[in-house]
Each structure stands twice: as structure tokens, then as C-alpha cells.
Amino acid sequence: MAYRQGTGLVPRWSxxxxxxxxxxxxxxVEVTWDDNFPGFHRFYASDKLGNRLEFLERRTNP
Structure with missing residues (x-):
């Protein structure tokens, strides 16, 4: 099964x-953390339609 990769959105909050x-x-909402992306904090969540959403932020202290 192939997954289409979408574009990222830049949030407008601080x-x-x-x-x-x-x-x-x-x-x-269930949140799943993934520490396998060096230099970033990252987690996944799903929307009500089952789409997986990825959230990431650059680490300030690598």
C-alpha cells in the first residue's frame, strides 16, 4: 500500500x-512521539478521517 506524502503547514502560533x-x-487525541529524526522533536496524530498528521520542531539543544 502506498502513501501519498502531503505538504507541510507552518503554524501561526508561538x-x-x-x-x-x-x-x-x-x-x-492520541499522540505518538518519534525520536528518530536527528535535530528535531516530532510526533504523529490522526485526524477524525484517519489521516496521519506529522508535527515537528527543530531542537534548540541537539
Missing amino acids: TSLHTLARRLEDHG
């Missing part, structure tokens, strides 16, 4: 990635 993940979890 919240940290960890704060965003916590807000999603507070609203019942």
Missing part, C-alpha cells in the same frame, strides 16, 4: 510542540 501535543491529548 506555542511549543510539547504544549501542542499536550493540548491534543487533553482533547482525546
